[in-house]
Amino acid sequence: MAVKKQINTAETEARIDTLDLPQDGWSAASRADALTRLRAMGMPGRRDEYWKFTRPDALVQVSAPVAEVFDNDDAPLMDGQPCLRAVFVDGVFDADASDDLALEGIEISRLADTSADIHWAQSLHGTLETAGQTPVARPLAALVTAFATDGLLIRVTGNPSKPVNVIYNRTSDDADVMLHHVVKLEQGASLTLLESGPAAARLGTVMEVDVADNAAFHHVRTQGRDHQRLAATHVFGRLGTESTFKSFTLTANGKLTRNECVLELTGDDAVAHVAGACVGDGDFHHDDTVFVTHDAVNCESRQVFKKVLRNGATGVFQGKILVKAGAQKTDGYQISQSLLLDGDSQFLAKPELEIYADDVACSHGSTSGAIDEEALFYLRSRGVPEEAATNLLTLAFLAEAVQEIENEDLRADIETRMSGWLERHRS
Amino acid sequence: MKKETYMLKINNLHVQLEEEDKQILKGVNLEVEPGKVHAIMGPNGSGKSTLSYVLAGRPGYEVTEGTAHLGDVDLLDIEPEERAAAGLFLAFQYPVEIPGVGNMTFLRTAVNAQRKARGEVEMSAAEFLKVIREKAKTLKIDADMLKRPVNVGFSGGEKKRNEILQMAMLEPKMCILDETDSGLDVDAMKLVSEGVNALRDEGRGFLVITHYQRLLDHIKPDVVHIMADGRIIKTGGPELALEVENNGYADILSEVV
């Protein structure tokens, strides 16, 4: 029997009340629709099945809890290497700190720039988010679509010579930021998009990525090492024929992170990989919520999530592969694993498969375990001190997720960040 | 007296399992001088591997009585990695597979960790590469195996050769080989023996655990011990291994009782 969902009208209206809905510009209609969607869904509440393992309270409440500026974060990804840098400070695009956004094969503009009446992004803004609301509601995404104050609109027509490197800086203790990026890769285009930095005390993001036929999108992101910050991010991807979508996220610290990724493979022979590695200590809470829909023939999807948890940290994984009728020859893989460095930490996983086609190969697995004592002793017997041996085994555990990054330099960069974290968080 | 520095001296060693009240070693006495090769033979379950594990510091065992020293280092008092840095090496009967850790990374970490612990200069990546390539070649370990994760997907014989490669790289003072010959084909046995013999010198002792005389044809022991039910029950020269090969343990066991 379907239970009618109780809509948190009061909380929803209280939050909406404090925000301004932009009335002008090309996105106004889409934003108004998003607000209607949000009102119909209501903000997430503790009783929502989809929020069973993560308390949404701090993400829902009217004002962001103060999180002191953390100025000890790692350098941005690919620091000093050729990139097109787009810098945001407290959620506002900073043109002076950024590179000139002109680059062959790519057009970049700002969501906050409402001067255009008609924008190419108009037909995409909010559409993938809307599609991603079924079958599971994602009200925090609709909130961002309605109220985001800035973001990048990126249209890729060719193969730009360098990655777009989005850097989120923060100067305010209570920056409550909503960003909406809209990315459109035309046929055969390719883009590497990087994101890093502490961003905000509370960050809500939506990134809609439309990957046309034969296009390739690579996304690597590190979330702020600032432990007090809160983040609820959403990536919505739609994949055309023979297209590629690869996304990797590293999260080190953060007392509340919810990363949702919703992908729909709509063209035959598409490939989608989404991976995440996280390392957390103490009241760290990290939630990966992934939904991959196969709606075409001979597509491949991989979900690889690894979590290292210590001192009572919590990891959550909710991952689904939905194979629609007719999506034959689907190759779906999903793995979520946690390495619990002590008895206090916990991993809560809900892996799901829902398959309506008969000729598919889908596998999923979820495990939770401690450091392998036999391996630890073997390393120590060769002279590797216990802590170094534990770190080596921990990095080995994370390796399968990091392997999902294609670029070798980025892989090495991520590994360095992970080792650094392990060095700083000794037992 | 430099020669005496790395003598392995085990005195009245009693060991039981931590988990259950089961006595496995019941008073082992053994001395291995530097430059010598001692062999230990004995029936299955007599405690040979347990002895080697306890010396290396594997968790799960409790020493209830006795001592074990390498030179003047009290082995039982220090961590496994410190024992390794002090010069002890155990070639495992069952080498452990470690997915995600490259063989090369592992060995370089180990070599440099030991050097660091001893206050020696660490080996550069280039130097390490040169040395390991050379040693791997003599053990017929190909470059691909060096790159693969530690022991993952290695055949039984490859794992054993990898143990000897590690020993060659770490240059320990006291080498314990636990059934390194089991699972080896005739050619691999020769390779491994040559690897061991190449390391024989007057400063280095060996304790070779085996069930078969055949290995001892290649690695000639100075002394052979028979272990049964947690004790060394008989010690002799190489001829003792031949006696076991020909007659089994029945006679020796009955002599003792």
Ligand SMILES: Nc1ncnc2c1ncn2[C@@H]1O[C@H](COP(=O)(O)OP(=O)(O)OP(=O)(O)O)[C@@H](O)[C@H]1O
């Ligand atoms: N962790 C353990 N738990 C239970 N029993 C153990 C454990 N470790 C060793 N034993 C027991 O201790 C005894 C000695 O085992 P050990 O492996 O040392 O024998 P071994 O002489 O090396 O035998 P083999 O020749 O078969 O290798 C055996 O009876 C074995 O079952």
Ligand SMILES: [Mg+2]
């Ligand atoms: Mg044994």
